Amino acid sequence: MRVSDPIRIAAAPFCEDHLASVLGIYTAKKATFEHMIPTDLPFEKAFAADAATRFDLTRQPKVLLVVPGLPAERAGVAPGDVVTRVHGKKLTRYVQVDSLRPKDDAEHLQLTLERGGVPIEVSVESRLGCSTPSRFMFGTNVNAFATHFGRNTGIYVFGGMLEFMESDDDLAVIMGHELAHMILKHTQQMRATQKSEADADYLGLYLAARAGFDVSEAVDVWDRMARTNPYSTIDWGYYSHPMSPARSVMLRSTVAEIAAKRASGQDLMPERASR
């Protein structure tokens, strides 16, 4: 969330009408972990129930994490708060609190929270970002992918990827790339191509840089991934991220293009929608 939420906000100009308020919180309810069954870890059976007990989860979304510097933190939302209402209305089962649609161009979202059994009203600034949520997947694979599939639409990052990445800047390179796939609608195509990869690399680096991350190590990030995980099934199940010399050259030139714009104080806008 610390990496993906700033990128979603920075990517707003590219997401057209697929926008939502990015509050900068991660919420979970009892059912959340039932959909996160780990595939290659030994604790899968007890996991969902244990997680619900550990975090004292109910059917209402509970804030587990607040991203520093984003609207929810500034409005005083704290971990442990339970979100009960939005604009005075009770939450329905399918509402995703982390990607609410703004109401009639309102500049603030009115949230009703419950903290220690006491209701609290907070007004959270509505900062628009791409509506695509990011989700964590249990599993040791060094992997991430974007998918376009109804309510499951989103960017998925495996635990193995989070462990493998050495910094938020490194992870931002991956998250930017995956969000670029969503924006460029590659996830609605049948399969990844070299062109779709190059386009996602290009726009993705801009998205990460616009969010304030340092993308200067991008070539090294992809290179390390390719060496560690040569049969990576990153993206939608295809081995689509080989580090070819051509890809290195393109990444390097995009890094240089962004660095030059930064140095001269220019807006970090991509030169083209695709390569």
Ligand SMILES: [Zn+2]
């Ligand atoms: Zn890709």
